[in-house]
Amino acid sequence: MAEVSAEFSLGQIVFLNSNPSVKGAIVGILSGKPENRFKVFVDGNTQTYYASQLKAEDQSNDDFQFFSCDRFHAYLTALQIRYPGLSTLYSLNAARVDFIPYQFRPVLRFIRSDRPRLLIADGVGVGKTIEAGLILRELQARRDIRSILIICPRPLVTERKWQIEMKRFEEHFTHLDGGTLRYCINEMDMEGEWPAQYQRVILPYSLFDEILLYGSGAGSKRKSRRGLLDLDPPPRFDIVIVDEAHHIRNQDTYTHKAVRFFCDHAEAVLFLTATPIQLGSHDLFVLLNTLRPDLILDPESFEHMAEPNPFINQAVDYVRSREPDWTIRATEALDQAASTAWGQAILRHNPEFNRIEDRIAEGSITSDERIQLITDIEALHTFSGIINRTRRRDIGDFTIRKPETVIVEFTADQKQLHDELLQIQAEIFSKLHGDVNVTFMMTTIRRQTASCLFGLAPFLDDILNRHLDELSWEEADNAGMLPGSRAIESIKPRIQSILSRVRSLDPYDPKLDALRNIIRDKQALKNNKIMLFSSFRHTLHYLFEHLRDDGIRVGLIHGGTPDDERIELRKRFEGSRERDDTLDVLLFSEIG
Known part of the structure; x- marks a missing residue:
């Protein structure tokens, strides 16, 4: 003492x-x-x-000075500017955007994080692009931000989405095409620096291929060139923004390897995705491991960390519900979270977790306290420091989607074919012994069957004849690699038997008839526009041909649609119904 x-x-x-x-x-x-x-x-x-x-x-x-009140306030303001704190947002009123409080949630989460990296997994229409711009503005107020890289799908480059949105923040970006990106890589290789005129750039995923990443060696007909992954020193951007980050969920693709390379050498990283995230899934692990490899080390530790989260989510739902027994059910869910291995090691020793349980046990919780409890329990989520999730239902006054399911029964022949396909899939899986490529391929075939039986025949034809390319395979939302010859040959006889059955089907399609009725009803309304999505090009082509033959003014956009045609189709879809060249229905693939 x-x-x-x-x-x-x-x-x-x-x-x-x-x-x-x-x-x-x-x-x-x-x-x-x-x-x-x-x-x-x-x-x-x-x-x-x-x-x-x-x-x-x-x-x-002797060093004390006496200030007037105004001068003292000026001094405090100067200190805040020089030494930014975590309680002050400098991005407020820093752009030509409306003040919407929830859009500043990811900004606060970002600056309070132990490392400037965040996954924004907000719902569609919440405003992820604006949130990214606000984070950029906040960073610029706190440090010197000179180089910015935005990576996004090609359609967003074609439609200049990021260029237009960033002008609200007085930021001007350049789109990189294949030749310009190659020039930047060559300059980086020779000079050790990324070209000064390309410090704020946008590039599409589609530019990442084998030659760009690994270069062309002595065996190539072209002059030997260094690849992106060979650059030493590597390009170091102050911030990398990856839009629709779910496109990198497959670790074996060139897209994933290129994005990871840029992220590994960036000061700050921001991932954006509106795709619903199933916590505990492999896709989420890949995203978080790419974002924070120092924190999310491997699948095993990820599963260990994620184990309490479903129970924490349940507790939040019970608090939201305001059911008479919500306090009992929320406490049970929190106890289950604490009983997991991670919960016993971390949650049980977390003073905030214990405070929440004690407060719920006390009862007599006011409405304001209950709302605060929702926020407090969400903060217990093991990934809360690196994921921001704002759902449309959390916003309040917002346009809410009202999904309706139209049930269409198979005909007897269609149901028999579908059941046979499931049986064939089960037989193949029982003999695979872990052949991942065949597993992915059979799963995708089954999904195409559920999407459109009459799109299945051309899809199987393309598989057997090797006509599928990586883009169309990726459009099918497939997490596996394009199936190789060996994988196809191993199940070729079974695919041919399915193909023979599909070709003998009665052409009557009750699902198409149901869609026709929906389109017909919509055309009677003042707003008659319809956007229809499918993961499968073969489904889209089937629908396009039939709707066009029905006299519907329909267009089709997929990943292979040329940029100028894509822009023209969009203009026609936006046109008034009185114009002869207007489109009333536009079909899209995910990438399209």
């Missing part, structure tokens, strides 16, 4: 007699004879010195 007669007190600033530049605060007193020792916090470390080695810094009042 410290003695009253100690030469220095806790918190006092002292310096070394032998070297006055070594200065720090007293953080501990060790009484003893012949003299006391003192722990001093210096340059991030604690050092122990004898009293005779130290001298107290002069704390005379």
Whole structure:
């Protein structure tokens, strides 16, 4: 224990007699004879010195100044600008956007994170692009941001979405095509620096291919060129923004490897995706591992961390519900979260977790307290520091989608074919012994069957004849690689048997008839526009041909649609119904 007669007190600033530049605060007193020792916090470390080695810094009042109230406020403002705190947002009123409070949630989460990296998984229409712009503005107020890279799907480049949105923040970006990106890589290779004229750039996923990543070697007919992944030093952007980040969920693709390369060498990273995230899924692991490899190390530790989250989500839902027994059910869910391995090691020792449970147990919770509890429980989520999730239902006054399911029964022949396909799939899986490529392929065939039986025949034809390309395979929302020859040959006879059955089907399609009725009803309304999505090009082509033959003014956009045609189709779809060239129905693939 410290003695009253100690030469220095806790918190006092002292310096070394032998070297006055070594200065720090007293953080501990060790009484003893012949003299006391003192722990001093210096340059991030604690050092122990004898009293005779130290001298107290002069704390005379000679340096005190008296300010007027206005000057004192000006001084505080200057301190906040010079040393930005976590309680002040500099992005407020810093752009030509309306003030919408929930759009600042990811900004606060980003600046309070231990590392400037965040996944924004907000619902569709919440405003992720605006949120990214606000985060960019906030960073610019806190540090020198010179280089910015935005990676997004090609259609967003074609329609200049990011260029237009960033103008609200007085930011001007350049789109990189294949030739310009190659020029940047060559300059980086020769000069060691990314070209100064391309410090704020937007590039599409579609540019990432084998040659761009790995270069062309001596065996190539082209002149040997270094690939992106070979660059040393690598390009280091101040912030990398990855839009529709679910496109990198397959770790074996060139897209994933390129994005990971840029992220690994960036100061700050922001992922955006509106695709619903199933917590605990492999896709989420890949995204978070790419974003924070220092925190999300491997699938095993990820599953360990994610284990309490379903119960925490349940607790939030119970608190939201306001059912008479919500306090009991929320407590049970929190207890289940705490009973997991992660919960026992972390949650049970978290004072905030214990405070929440104690407050719920006390009862008599007001409406305002209940709303605050929702926020507090959500913060217990093990990934809350790196994921921002704003759902449309959390916003309040917002356009709400009202999904309706139209049930269409198979005909007897169609149901028999579907059941046979499931049986064939089960037989193939039982003999695979872990052949992942065949597993993915059969799963995709089954999904095409559910999408449109009459699109299945051309889809199987393309598989057997190797006519599928990576883009159309990716459009099918497939997480696996394009199936190779060996995988196809191993199940070729079974695919051919399915193909033979499909070709003998009665052409009557009750699902198409149901769609025709929906389109017919919509055309009677003032707003007669319809956007129809499918993961499968073969489904889209089937629908396009039939709707066109029905006299419907229909267009089709998929990943392979040329940019100029894509823009023209969009203009026609936006046109008034009185114009002859207007489109009333527009078909899209996901990538399209």
